[in-house]
Amino acid sequence: MDKLIITAALTGAEVTKEIQPALPVTPEEIAQEACDCCNAGASIVHVHARDSEGKPTQKREVYAAIMQKIRERCNVIFQPSTGGAVWHTPQERGEPLELDPEMATLSAGTCNFGEDVFFNSPEVMEHFAKEMLRRNIKPEIEIFERGMIENALRLVKKGLLKEPVHFDFVLGVPGACPGSIEDLLHMVRSIPSRSTWTVAGIGRHELPLAVHAILIGGHVRVGFEDNIYYKRGELARSNASLVERVVRIARELGRDLASPNEAREMLGIRSGG
Numbered sequence: 001m002d003k004l005i006i007t008a009a010l011t012g013a014e015v016t017k018e019i020q021p022a023l024p025v026t027p028e029e030i031a032q033e034a035c036d037c038c039n040a041g042a043s044i045v046h047v048h049a050r051d052s053e054g055k056p057t058q059k060r061e062v063y064a065a066i067m068q069k070i071r072e073r074c075n076v077i078f079q080p081s082t083g084g085a086v087w088h089t090p091q092e093r094g095e096p097l098e099l100d101p102e103m104a105t106l107s108a109g110t111c112n113f114g115e116d117v118f119f120n121s122p123e124v125m126e127h128f129a130k131e132m133l134r135r136n137i138k139p140e141i142e143i144f145e146r147g148m149i150e151n152a153l154r155l156v157k158k159g160l161l162k163e164p165v166h167f168d169f170v171l172g173v174p175g176a177c178p179g180s181i182e183d184l185l186h187m188v189r190s191i192p193s194r195s196t197w198t199v200a201g202i203g204r205h206e207l208p209l210a211v212h213a214i215l216i217g218g219h220v221r222v223g224f225e226d227n228i229y230y231k232r233g234e235l236a237r238s239n240a241s242l243v244e245r246v247v248r249i250a251r252e253l254g255r256d257l258a259s260p261n262e263a264r265e266m267l268g269i270r271s272g273g
């Protein structure tokens with residue numbers, strides 16, 4: 001099996017300090033948490049920025065500050081969000097791409113998202129795909145529903161997305177695909193065999209889906225964006241504590257960890273970014 005790539009989704013756009021006091025929100029806090037997660041065994045950090053009031057922002061300058069602070073401290077792969085919050089415009093969502101990060105997310109369709117709608121029309125998807133292709137940024141394709149895999153493959157057919165594609169199955173969002181093992185297996189069987197994939201289980205689905213991914217050769221995403229608890233009724237003390245647990249389980253199951261440079265090679269990420 002390939003070495004395991006762990007992504008830490010540090011902040012997200014929905015969680016607040018009120019419900020998770022350890023949530024990193026300032027560039028300094030996010031960079032520190034990114035490097036703690038890297039030291040714990042994560043090779044990618046998925047980043048959402050916040051403004052000075054702690055509200056989600058897609059402003060290029062804030063992402064630039066985070067990216068720089070991370071680079072000064074560790075070698076982790078910086079993967080900003082182009083999903084932002086449900087109320088961000090596509091223009092706002094694309095701002096972090098102007099920094100030419102090594103990777104970025106690209107959501108492959110529209111779905112309900114709790115009480116909201118996460119809007120990704122074909123035009124929006126194509127715009128982000130073209131921009132990432134032009135800038136040689138490796139997309140991570142966010143899949144919230146089964147049909148979104150077909151949307152991604154349509155981008156491949158149009159020459160806007162290079163194979164092998166790297167997918168992230170985000171399972172358990174209220175309003176989108178549930179977080180069962182059967183749902184994960186259905187997703188995995190539906191992608192081209194050359195693809196790579198990771199799974200982000202939401203809430204209580206995070207740990208079981210992570211363990212299954214480790215067992216069947218996928219990769220794992222954990223972090224406060226997806227889940228704020230260590231176990232039922234007990235908040236996690238940090239993103240790094242969630243990474244550490246995955247590392248312990250992977251070791252017990254005999255799955256080696258990918259370093260950031262090994263992850264770059266496995267995912268075909270350009271060097272020097």
Ligand code: KMH
Pocket residue numbers: 012013014081082083084085086105106107113118142
């Ligand atoms: N916050 C969600 C509406 C991404 O980062 O690319 C979208 C999201 C996906 O988190």
Ligand code: ZN
Pocket residue numbers: 009012013046048081083084225
């Ligand atoms: Zn995100």
